[in-house]
């Protein structure tokens with residue numbers, strides 16, 4: 655039996671969305687960030703990092719949104735939501751996932767989140783925010799150019815890499831980034847998917863803490 659812990663954030667949405675694309679039966683455990691729920695003894699036993707999302711599937715306990723999306727794709731999609739391992743396509747999938755997590759999430763949007771929305775916790779850092787905005791604007795151009803000639807990151811098929819990227823693009827839109835028309839069209843197409851809509855409805859049915 656699969657359960658997904660966490661809700662209300664772009665990262666937890668990724669896990670719910672992968673489950674919905676694969677039409678899996680799963681139990682959502684909708685705890686929010688900064689509500690104190692990630693510090694409960696029960697949750698800390700699953701993830702001592704005190705971070706969501708976390709997937710439990712039988713004896714497996716897995717954190718990190720990209721790892722969860724890829725595990726679900728490999729285990730239940732079997733080539734459907736991620737290219738098969740040991741192929742060049744899989745290498746490119748890995749490349750996009752690393753790029754998205756580092757260059758579009760951790761080094762840029764998450765820096766803005768920490769030092770703007772969560773400045774009460776992490777402190778004000780205007781110079782870091784400025785660098786993060788410039789970094790995002792530079793790196794996202796690579797994605798724009800890539801998507802100008804194909805519908806999905808991996809070409810003709812929707813994969814977990816598109817789940818990861820779309821969660822970044824909607825996050826960027828919420829932060830006021832002016833996305834180019836290629837990215838707007840791409841985001842509109844992915845967020846129109848029935849699985850996205852089901853996942854977003856569930857994921858955002860709770861709020862994050864203040």
Ligand SMILES: N[C@@H](CCC(=O)N[C@@H](CS)C(=O)NCC(=O)O)C(=O)O
Nearest residue numbers: 663665687688692704705706718719
């Ligand atoms: N690299 C991790 C990041 C996870 C993360 O930072 N999650 C935040 C919410 S988006 C969290 O759990 N914060 C804990 C808390 O604030 O209580 C992933 O992609 O899953």
